[in-house]
Amino acid sequence: MIIKTVNDFTDVTVETLVVSLFEGERSHIDFINKFVVDAKEFEGKYNTTYVLPTLEQFPVGKILVLGCGKRNEFDENKARILVAKAIKTLAGMKVKKVAFDLDFGFDYGKIGAIGAAIGNYHFDKYKTQKKDRVEEIYFAKVAQENIDCGQTIAQAMEFARNLANEPAMFATPQKLAEYALSFEGIETKVYEENEIREMKMGAYLAVGQGSVNPPKFIHMKYTVENPKKRIAIIGKGICFDSGGLDIKPAASMLNMKDDMAGAACVLGIMSVISKLCPQVEVHGIIAACENMPSGNSYKPGDIVTAKNGKTIEVDNTDAEGRLTLADALCYASELGVDEIVDIATLTGACSVAFGAVCAGILGNNDEFVDAIKSSAFEMGEKYWVLPTYEEYKNGLKSEFADMKNTGGRSGGASSAGLFLKEFVSVDRWAHIDIAGVAYLDSPLNEFGKGSTGAGVRALINYIQK
Ligand code: BES
Ligand code: MN
Ligand code: ZN
Numbered sequence: 257m258i259i260k261t262v263n264d265f266t267d268v269t270v271e272t273l274v275v276s277l278f279e280g281e282r283s284h285i286d287f288i289n290k291f292v293v294d295a296k297e298f299e300g301k302y303n304t305t306y307v308l309p310t311l312e313q314f315p316v317g318k319i320l321v322l323g324c325g326k327r328n329e330f331d332e333n334k335a336r337i338l339v340a341k342a343i344k345t346l347a348g349m350k351v352k353k354v355a356f357d358l359d360f361g362f363d364y365g366k367i368g369a370i371g372a373a374i375g376n377y378h379f380d381k382y383k384t385q386k387k388d389r390v391e392e393i394y395f396a397k398v399a400q401e402n403i404d405c406g407q408t409i410a411q412a413m414e415f416a417r418n419l420a421n422e423p424a425m426f427a428t429p430q431k432l433a434e435y436a437l438s439f440e441g442i443e444t445k446v447y448e449e450n451e452i453r454e455m456k457m458g459a460y461l462a463v464g465q466g467s468v469n470p471p472k473f474i475h476m477k478y479t480v481e482n483p484k485k486r487i488a489i490i491g492k493g494i495c496f497d498s499g500g501l502d503i504k505p506a507a508s509m510l511n512m513k514d515d516m517a518g519a520a521c522v523l524g525i526m527s528v529i530s531k532l533c534p535q536v537e538v539h540g541i542i543a544a545c546e547n548m549p550s551g552n553s554y555k556p557g558d559i560v561t562a563k564n565g566k567t568i569e570v571d572n573t574d575a576e577g578r579l580t581l582a583d584a585l586c587y588a589s590e591l592g593v594d595e596i597v598d599i600a601t602l603t604g605a606c607s608v609a610f611g612a613v614c615a616g617i618l619g620n621n622d623e624f625v626d627a628i629k630s631s632a633f634e635m636g637e638k639y640w641v642l643p644t645y646e647e648y649k650n651g652l653k654s655e656f657a658d659m660k661n662t663g664g665r666s667g668g669a670s671s672a673g674l675f676l677k678e679f680v681s682v683d684r685w686a687h688i689d690i691a692g693v694a695y696l697d698s699p700l701n702e703f704g705k706g707s708t709g710a711g712v713r714a715l716i717n718y719i720q721k
Contacts, residue, residue: 257376259369259393259407261400265355266315268394272351273316274342276358277306278327284359287314292321301325302334305345316355320345327361333636335360336371340702343375347388357396365398369406370413370635370713374702377414379421408528409635409716413709416517416524420694420707424496424513429464429544432493432516433472435523436542441530447473457543457583458561459568463576464545466500466553471545475587476526483537485595488588489715492577492600493519493544500547500573501555508604514707515577517694518599519544521711525719534719541588543580547573559657562586564679569657577602578675579661585679595684597628597718598676599711600691605668606642607692612700614638615693615710618673619686628686631721632714639688639714642670649674688714 265273275288277300282289291308292298298306302325309318322338324330339356346354358364378387395403419427419435433446449470452461457473464471474493494515498504504512519542526540554560558570560579563586568579577600588596606616615632617639619625629639648670651663659678663671673687690710696703 257373257389257391257393259372259395259403261365261398261403262355262394262396265357265394265396268355270316270353270355270394272318272320272346272349272354274320274322274354274356274358276324276360277321278324278330281327285357288319288321298323302329303338303341305341322358330360332362332367335364336367336636337702339364339368339371340375343372343390347376347390350388351390353392354390355394355396363398363402365395365400365402366406368395368398369403370410371702373407373410373414377417378704379418379706381418408531409713412524412528412716413712415527416520416709416712417707419520419523420514420517420709422513424546427513427516428469428495429472429493429546430469432495432519432523432542432544433474436474436476436526436540439476439527439530441478442526443477443479445475447475455563455587456561457563457587459579460543460545460583462554462558462560462570463500463547463579466550467546467548469495469546471543474542474544476540478526478529478538480533480535480537484535486537486539486591486593487595487597487719488539488541488591488593489522489525490541490581490584490588490596490598491518491520491522492516492581492598492602493542494577494580495544495546497547497574497576498549500576501549501553502573503549504574511695511697514695515601516544517601517690517707517710520707521599521709521715524709524712525715529719532716532720536719538719539588539591539593541584543584545580547576562679566659566678567657569654569660571660571662575662575672578672581676582679585676589679589681593682595624596680596682597686597688597715599688599715601694602689603669603672603691605665606689609669610640610692612692612696614640616640616642616669616689617686618642618644618670620677620680621684624684625686628688628714628718631718635713635717637710637714642673642689644670644674
């Protein structure tokens with residue numbers, strides 16, 4: 257998909273023109289005033305559209321009018337959703353080439369490019385009949401550098417969405433490692449099973465030991481001279497979560513190829529980071545493995561030792577993500593970074609609480625958590641802060657080890673977060689639980705069924721700021 261800026265839509269030959277219309281306002285295009293506004297054909301309510309055939313009385317064959325609602329209620333998030341909707345509508349009309357002339361009152365290059373990419377996205381790699389897509393897009397009166405920035409972010413999202421949508425038979429720990437090694441401008445080290453053992457990552461190793469696909473510990477690094485700060489982003493990389501010996505029921509296992517959505521997010525970001533060239537050192541870390549039942553699996557009651565020496569009694573083999581993240585957090589803490597963010601499809605409890613609408617976030621520094629939260633919100637991702645009261649740790653007490661890996665069903669998103677905290681030794685750490693938002697069972701806003709690339713926009717925005 258090509259997106260370019262033009263001065264005026266009449267500078268290009270396209271099949272369709274997309275324009276905006278706010279409630280109670282007139283358009284800057286007379287033709288639209290005459291046939292739409294004055295003719296009272298369309299009110300411009302938010303998220304409604306109107307198609308106007310121009311019957312050769314206008315330079316473009318068809319006009320798609322986007323209802324924007326009231327101007328004082330309009331924002332960048334609505335703008336992005338509308339552009340995505342327009343692209344979906346146009347693709348359905350088999351339009352290939354389109355110009356946008358939107359009177360949003362701000363430069364829509366960046367969010368427009370992201371919205372267009374989301375609207376055009378389909379995971380149809382395995383379909384013999386591919387979906388229709390818009391191929392050429394022109395945005396009137398926006399800065400090309402904003403379009404380019406949006407397209408880079410969109411590229412990262414697309415990478416993450418594709419990888420998380422891939423079946424687990426494709427997206428193995430090995431495959432994740434191969435991608436990590438392929439990124440330009442990134443130094444990557446992949447640790448094999450014996451090296452993971454040498455690093456004493458006993459919690460992570462236990463989770464992966466039941467699978468025929470060996471674990472891969474992936475460390476990607478983007479460096480600049482005199483970085484303003486150093487940050488590590490850790491993605492949960494369970495390439496398939498069967499639950500292990502505490503096996504999941506069929507319905508709960510259905511989407512568990514997506515249990516590496518956090519890892520996909522980190523890989524997506526690292527795939528474009530050298531193009532964005534932030535003045536920040538960024539470490540991307542993934543403890544990739546599969547959680548499978550077998551004769552070699554770790555068992556309920558096992559006691560494992562994490563990299564920092566803390567011992568954990570395995571209460572439930574399905575609480576595997578926090579075990580892998582525990583060792584990854586220890587590793588990241590030893591890098592001497594200023595900040596650590598982990599992003600994980602961690603708990604069904606978070607999904608139950610917030611649904612697919614909103615991710616959970618917590619950490620050990622309110623200001624840092626708020627900064628990530630607002631970076632997310634600016635880009636259209638919703639995060640809600642989870643409580644971290646000490647009492648949530650009560651359930652994690654173990655008779656035989658330093659802690660258990662589960663703290664009961666209630667308050668599960670918070671207790672999982674507090675478990676992770678035991679392995680963090682930096683002052684600025686945040687944990688994002690994307691269990692509910694990473695993968696949609698049914699369309700929501702600008703997204704269709706499947707992976708959403710959760711965290712990519714949010715964290716790129718945070719790093720860039
Ligand atoms: N990967 C799951 C969490 C999950 C659930 C992600 C639904 C996406 C959608 C995680 O590993 C898990 O199984 N968590 C358990 C923890 C429990 C055993 C304490 C859960 O949430 O049920
Ligand atoms: Mn699990
Ligand atoms: Zn899991």
